[in-house]
Amino acid sequence: MPTQSLLFFALLVSTRVLAAEPCKLSNSVPPAALAGQAVRADNWLSPGNIRFGLGQAPRFIHGVSVTPTASPPARPAATQRLDPDRLQLTDPADGRLRSLRFVLDNRIDADGVLILRRGRVVLDYRRSGFDPTQPRLLLEATRPILVMQLAKAAAEGRVAREKAITRVLPELAGARDLGKLSLQRLLDGRTGLQWSDADITRWRQEAGWAQGGNGGVRAWLGARPSWPRTSDDSVSDLAGPEGELLLWAVEKAWKKPAPELLCDLQASIRSRSPAFWATDATGTPLADGLALSLSDFASLGQAFLDARNRPGRRSLAPAWFIDSVANPSDASDATPAGVRALGPDTGWQYRFAHPGRRGHRTAIVGAYGTSLYVDFDYGTVIAVFASHAERHSPLLMTSLRNFWEEAARPRVADSGQR
Numbered sequence: 001m002p003t004q005s006l007l008f009f010a011l012l013v014s015t016r017v018l019a020a021e022p023c024k025l026s027n028s029v030p031p032a033a034l035a036g037q038a039v040r041a042d043n044w045l046s047p048g049n050i051r052f053g054l055g056q057a058p059r060f061i062h063g064v065s066v067t068p069t070a071s072p073p074a075r076p077a078a079t080q081r082l083d084p085d086r087l088q089l090t091d092p093a094d095g096r097l098r099s100l101r102f103v104l105d106n107r108i109d110a111d112g113v114l115i116l117r118r119g120r121v122v123l124d125y126r127r128s129g130f131d132p133t134q135p136r137l138l139l140e141a142t143r144p145i146l147v148m149q150l151a152k153a154a155a156e157g158r159v160a161r162e163k164a165i166t167r168v169l170p171e172l173a174g175a176r177d178l179g180k181l182s183l184q185r186l187l188d189g190r191t192g193l194q195w196s197d198a199d200i201t202r203w204r205q206e207a208g209w210a211q212g213g214n215g216g217v218r219a220w221l222g223a224r225p226s227w228p229r230t231s232d233d234s235v236s237d238l239a240g241p242e243g244e245l246l247l248w249a250v251e252k253a254w255k256k257p258a259p260e261l262l263c264d265l266q267a268s269i270r271s272r273s274p275a276f277w278a279t280d281a282t283g284t285p286l287a288d289g290l291a292l293s294l295s296d297f298a299s300l301g302q303a304f305l306d307a308r309n310r311p312g313r314r315s316l317a318p319a320w321f322i323d324s325v326a327n328p329s330d331a332s333d334a335t336p337a338g339v340r341a342l343g344p345d346t347g348w349q350y351r352f353a354h355p356g357r358r359g360h361r362t363a364i365v366g367a368y369g370t371s372l373y374v375d376f377d378y379g380t381v382i383a384v385f386a387s388h389a390e391r392h393s394p395l396l397m398t399s400l401r402n403f404w405e406e407a408a409r410p411r412v413a414d415s416g417q418r
Contacts, residue, residue, distance in 0.1 A: 023263035024067045027283075028058045028276070042211055050368060051111060051387035054137045057291055061208050063278040064259040064285075072270040075295075078120035082407065089406040092398040100403070101125075107399035108369045109388040114298040115407055116381040123407070133273040135291035136385055140239040141366030142290040144351040145300070146246050147187050148317045149261060151350070153253035154183075155318035161187065168249050171218075177227035186246055189351045190334055192229040193242050203241040208280045209288075216282035217244050238336045238351075238365065238392075243287030251285070258285035268316050269299040294385050301374045301381035304362070308376055325352040325362040326376050338392030339365055342401050355401050363404070367391045371400060375408040382407060 033040050044053035044060040053060065084101040091098045091107065104110040104125060112130045115123035126132065138145075154161045159168060161184045166173045168183055185191050195203070205212040206220040214220075221244060251257055256264075259277045266275060273296050278289030292300070307315040308322045315322075329347030331340075339346055339353045342365070347354040353363040360376035369386025382404055388396045 022069055022267050024069060025259050025263065026065045026067075028063045028065050030058060030060050030062065045209065047389055054139075054368075054370075054385075054387070055111075055131075055134050057135075057137050057276060057278055061278045061289075062281055062283070063276050063289065063291075065274060065276050066259050066262045066266065067274040068263075068266045068271045071272055074272070075116065075119065075121050078117055078122045080122070080411075082115065082123040084123065084125055087406070089402050092395060092402060100407070103399055103403060107395060108384065108386050108403065109396075110369065110384055110386045112294045112385045114294050114381075114383045116298055116302055116383075117410065118379045119302055130385075132294040135274055135276045135293050136370075137276075137278065137289070137291045138297070138370060139288045139367045140243070141364050141370055141372070142288050143189075143238070143243050143246060144364045145265070145290065146243075146250050146287070147189075147351050148321065149265075150183075150187060150246070150250045150253060151321040152317050153250070155321070159183065159249070159253040165245060165249065168252055169245070171222055175224065175227050177229060181229070183249060186242070186249065187350055189336075189348070191242055193240075194228045194230060195240050195242075199241060203244075206280060207244070207286050208278070209286075213281065216280045216284050217241075217286065218248065218284050219282075221245070221248075238338050239288060239367070247285060247287040258289075262290065265300075266296070269296060269303045271296045271299060294383055297372055297385070298381050298383035301372050301383060304374050305376060305379060305381065308360075321350065324349055325354070326360040326374075327354070328357050328359075329354050338397070341392055341394045341397035343398070355404065361408075365392075365397075369396055369400060373400075373404040373408070375404075378408050378410055380408040380410075 030041065039049045039052055041060045043049055057063065084104065085099050087100040088097045089100060089103060091103060093107065104113060110125065111127045112132050113123060113125040114121065114132065153159050163183050164179050165181050165183060165186060166175065166179045172178050181191055202220065203217065204210040206214065206217045247258060254261055262275055262277055273293035275296065276291035278286050280286060303316045304322065307317055308326060329349040331345060331347050335346065335348040339348055342353060342355050345357050353365050354361060355363060362374050364372040368391060369384060369388040371384045373382040390396060
């Protein structure tokens with residue numbers, strides 16, 4: 001074979017390999033606990049250990065590590081950057097003006113904050129010891145991402161939103177109550193499913209968040225004798241077992257397991273860091289199991305901005321979905337309590353929050369202050385990893401909203417920062 005043909009063949013083969021393997025997936029099994037360890041599988045998500053546990057999930061729970069094979073360039077710094085010591089905002093604890101650094105340290109308990117404006121870094125705030133490239137569990141902040149993936153599958157004709165959940169998940173065909181529940185209700189987060197305290201405890205055990213599980217989370221769901229619902233389809237919380245139905249439906253629609261979907265997501269947001277998806281002991285991915293680095297969490301927000309500004313076939317989500325979560329939506333009693341704490345004017349659509357009745361913005365609300373805020377009008381993304389003592393305290397949520405609104409506005413800023 002001529003030399004030119006050999007070179008062309010080698011290039012073709014290497015291109016196919018790169019195209020077929022955008023990520024490296026590897027199973028992760030937590031190591032056995034050693035005597036004397038203070039943080040263990042039975043306490044890694046307790047309040048005193050949450051900061052360490054969220055960033056070290058592979059030590060305590062099964063999962064799959066997903067590492068991108070490409071490494072896009074780092075984001076450039078903005079010419080004018082925010083100074084956390086000079087930027088003032090209202091402290092909701094007493095109504096006084098305090099520095100952004102004070103609010104981040106004392107009200108939000110932020111571990112890392114990355115703010116992008118027009119794709120450039122205007123604030124890179126890190127608590128001592130925080131690694132922005134380390135994947136960290138998003139917990140319930142995973143669910144809006146799953147809704148986005150299911151909406152995209154529906155837009156591509158892979159699944160119909162009006163179908164009953166039992167049509168999408170035939171494994172649950174025996175659950176008559178689910179036969180009356182559409183996939184659209186699951187997307188909205190308004191299923192009305194009632195979960196008792198015993199259900200919550202068993203779900204956490206079967207998922208592997210707590211010890212004591214038996215057959216895995218989907219075996220437990222499939223064996224449920226009944227699925228009681230309220231009559232008004234109200235929402236009770238941001239988290240709960242119904243998230244497992246959402247993830248299961250996403251995997252069915254795309255015919256891919258969650259780690260492979262994560263690989264696709266990494267490619268679409270131009271991820272630079274490894275990620276992780278927690279599973280139960282049987283290898284089933286968990287609804288709250290996605291872990292991203294802070295830089296990639298911010299890149300997800302930037303991808304939302306790009307999808308609205310330049311919609312296209314390869315967009316992160318369909319245009320109708322981006323417009324829905326970017327525009328104000330009605331606030332109602334069906335809004336989860338953690339979201340209502342952002343203010344009575346906060347809307348709730350497709351598991352995304354919309355603080356305020358004006359403007360184009362959206363927020364993913366996670367636990368303990370972890371959140372992603374996107375302001376489409378100002379081209380601003382605010383990614384927060386935090387370890388507040390309470391999951392969604394009113395002080396925490398009001399502090400977040402004050403921070404989002406003040407930091408999102410463009411200004412002539414000082415260049416100094418942490």
